[in-house]
Amino acid sequence: MPSTFTAVSYGQTLSPAALDKVRSVLTAHGYRIASERTESHPGFDAAVLELGSLEPSGTSDAQAAARIARLRADLGEAAQEGVCTAIVPDTLREAERKFIIMDVDSTLIQQEVIELLAAYAGTEAEVAKVTEAAMRGELDFAQSLHHRVATLAGLPESVLSEVGAKIKMSVGAERLVATAKAAGHVVCAVSGGFSQILSPLAERLGLDHALANDLEIVDGHLTGKVSGAVVDRAVKAVQLRTWCAEAGIAETATMAIGDGANDLDMMAAATLGVAFNAKPAVRAAADAQINIPNLDVALVLANI
Numbered sequence: 001m002p003s004t005f006t007a008v009s010y011g012q013t014l015s016p017a018a019l020d021k022v023r024s025v026l027t028a029h030g031y032r033i034a035s036e037r038t039e040s041h042p043g044f045d046a047a048v049l050e051l052g053s054l055e056p057s058g059t060s061d062a063q064a065a066a067r068i069a070r071l072r073a074d075l076g077e078a079a080q081e082g083v084c085t086a087i088v089p090d091t092l093r094e095a096e097r098k099f100i101i102m103d104v105d106s107t108l109i110q111q112e113v114i115e116l117l118a119a120y121a122g123t124e125a126e127v128a129k130v131t132e133a134a135m136r137g138e139l140d141f142a143q144s145l146h147h148r149v150a151t152l153a154g155l156p157e158s159v160l161s162e163v164g165a166k167i168k169m170s171v172g173a174e175r176l177v178a179t180a181k182a183a184g185h186v187v188c189a190v191s192g193g194f195s196q197i198l199s200p201l202a203e204r205l206g207l208d209h210a211l212a213n214d215l216e217i218v219d220g221h222l223t224g225k226v227s228g229a230v231v232d233r234a235v236k237a238v239q240l241r242t243w244c245a246e247a248g249i250a251e252t253a254t255m256a257i258g259d260g261a262n263d264l265d266m267m268a269a270a271t272l273g274v275a276f277n278a279k280p281a282v283r284a285a286a287d288a289q290i291n292i293p294n295l296d297v298a299l300v301l302a303n304i
Helices: 016-028 061-078 104-108 113-121 124-135 141-150 158-166 173-182 195-205 233-247 261-269 280-285 296-301
Strands: 005-011 033-041 044-051 083-089 099-102 186-194 209-218 221-227 254-258 272-276 288-290
Touching: 005 016, 005 296, 016 033, 016 044, 016 061, 033 296, 044 296, 061 083, 083 272, 083 288, 099 104, 099 233, 104 113, 104 186, 104 195, 113 124, 113 141, 113 158, 113 186, 124 141, 124 261, 141 221, 158 195, 173 186, 173 195, 173 296, 186 195, 186 233, 195 209, 209 233, 233 254, 233 261, 254 261, 254 296, 261 272, 261 280, 272 280, 272 296, 288 296
Parallel strands: 099 186, 099 254, 186 209, 254 272, 272 288
Antiparallel strands: 005 044, 005 083, 033 044, 209 221
């Protein structure tokens, strides 16, 4: 486990009182703040506090992980409204090449594509209810996907291009991808949504890899089924490891961003799992939270 970390505090506003609380928690846990700087970004402020390593020789990975978990919990309890503090391993922040993987619906983009499609079928309310339950982890994802897709049976293939035209990128999403790519990093997207929507989006953004479910289409109409294996939480974690290895990037330099229960495995597999405006259960399991609608924060977390 990494022994050096950086604390990054961020919020739409970052007051001196909020930073004092962060400093007090860090010092209470025995960390020395080696350096500190504040940054102003469009829509949020951030403070970067580099921490000196205090791990004694012989500390096991389990002991180090437990210590960081306690620190994250105490920082969460001390947080002022609207302010978060992430403890980011320096193996990610200092890596020459980093690997970033994102969910799509309600993360890379603002909407849930299945709900946009359901609006054409008149099943939007039913589908939205099932989507919410699945994102909270109350339903098996594959089962919930098949249920929702079945309501789309009979829709003409043309609705896919219409829905694609309605997609709204999350604030900072295009900047995150462009900035990371320009710096030589690898950026990917993996979605429980649909390849017919993700593929053209991935091409436009220049993503290195993208994977989603394929809606089955016969004679120009949706059949209400998906082709092949469902992209679920286990598949997302597998793709992180596969694409990361193909790029020759260490798993210690990975960041995964998502908002729902279907993202938990890939967030756990990454060095830094980031919950983006997520459900409570996802926030609780994440290494870091972005609770403002701005993916630019991820650039600060990863030091890009």
